[in-house]
Amino acid sequence: MPELPEVETTRRGIAPALLGHRVLELKVRERRLRWPIPALIESALRGQIVRSVDRRAKYLLIGCDSGTAIVHLGMSGSLRVLDCDAPPRTHDHWDLCLETGQCVRYHDPRRFGSLLFTRQDPDRHRLLAVLAPEPLSEAFDGAYLYAASRGRSVAVKALLMNSRIVVGVGNIYASEALFRAGVPPTLPAGRLTRERAAALAAAVKQVLAEAIRIGGTTLRDYVDATGEPGYFRQELNVYERAGQPCRRCATPIRRRELAQRSTYWCPRCQRR
DNA sequence: ACTGGCTCCTGAGGGC
DNA sequence: TGCCCTCAGGAGCCAG
Structure with a gap:
């Protein structure tokens, strides 16, 4: 599974497709990831403009005015930018569809990954609040x-x-x-x-x-x-x-x- | 406060 | 071909 370099590479790859674009809808095909995808997330993301695409540890943070989607790739997860109408494969669990006609599609055979949502500062989320410094920051030496x-x-x-x-x-x-x-x-x-x-x-x-x-x-x-x-x-x-x-x-x-x-x-x- | 062990899940590859 | 075993980029949670 993805470690920091793979998550960072993914972040850089999906950011241009997301930043400044409006979310048409989140299409969920399988809610049973490591934690169930929260029921409120589709309505929280619909119509939102993506303001930021960040990374904290191995979490990807997709920020909108309504809150932040927290994505983890687990052991076998990956995100790809595709056309919305590209036919999904087995284990393609969700699509974040944009008005551009593109989507960010999550694929994860083992389902150890997660998709969560928080309305607060994501650094205060229980999964992120306990994390140590970033290895590439000055705090780690x-x-x-x-x-x-x-x-x-x-x-x-x-x-x-x-x-x-x-x-x-x-x-x-x-x-x-x-x-x-x-x-x-x-x-x-x-x-x-x-x-x-x-x-x-x-x-x-x-x-x-x-x-x-x-x-x-x-x-x-x-x-x-x-x-x-x-x-x-x-x-x-x-x-x-x-x-x-x-x-x-x-x-x-x-x-x-x-x-x-x-x-x-x-x-x-x-x-x- | 630490430490080690278990757990979630699917798929690939090897041996018989 | 099939069956059974082992192993796989994570990490939260629990008991001791």
């Missing part, structure tokens, strides 16, 4: 990560994936950032030194920024708003490369389960 990791026994990889520590870092980019920083994923977070925390924070920023630049990572079903895959897959150093030689030192890449997620690392480049 080595000093912050060092402080946030004190007294923690969890593996540093799990810490990176904790949205109360930093948002947007999912299973791919956590492994990739740890590789770039030379930190083993199993290292207890509290054992990070200041130097390594700084290297890791920098690696997180670097890997996310690079991935955004080339449209994110497509492993299976992710596509951007035009239906194109992302090209970061070819830049991956460790993710889904178990048994293959490390690109830096040729040692076979290892895989193990950590906090119920597949984790990849180079045992030579990433040492305690």
Whole structure:
């Protein structure tokens, strides 16, 4: 599923089709996503002009005068800009139709994603209010990560994936950032030194920024708003490369389960 | 306050 | 072809 780079790529792709345009209607075909799509949402969006298309963590925020639609892509979700009359495929759960004749169409086989609506400041919504800083913001740096990791026994990889520590870092980019920083994923977070925390924070920023630049990572079903895959897959150093030689030192890449997620690392480049 | 485990759901791929 | 198993870009929620 989409991590921050894929969500940001999606945001950039759908924004031109939405911004300043009037919503004709929201067509819902399947309300049963992670949470049921709220019953009031069609009437709240009908006739509204889209004022903003933002991202917070992995949430997309579509702002209108009546409130904000909060979209999450879950594990297998994607949004595409299509003509309203394009025939829907299986798992195309909703369309946001615009007066332009285009729509933003949500596709999500696993239905772990969500579509919610709030009339208040979206940052005050219960799902967003608890979120940590954005990884690409100045608030996230080595000093912050060092402080946030004190007294923690969890593996540093799990810490990176904790949205109360930093948002947007999912299973791919956590492994990739740890590789770039030379930190083993199993290292207890509290054992990070200041130097390594700084290297890791920098690696997180670097890997996310690079991935955004080339449209994110497509492993299976992710596509951007035009239906194109992302090209970061070819830049991956460790993710889904178990048994293959490390690109830096040729040692076979290892895989193990950590906090119920597949984790990849180079045992030579990433040492305690 | 932390930590680990479970859960939602569909589809792809491999072994027999 | 079919059946059964494992695994998959997330993350809220719960018990201990």
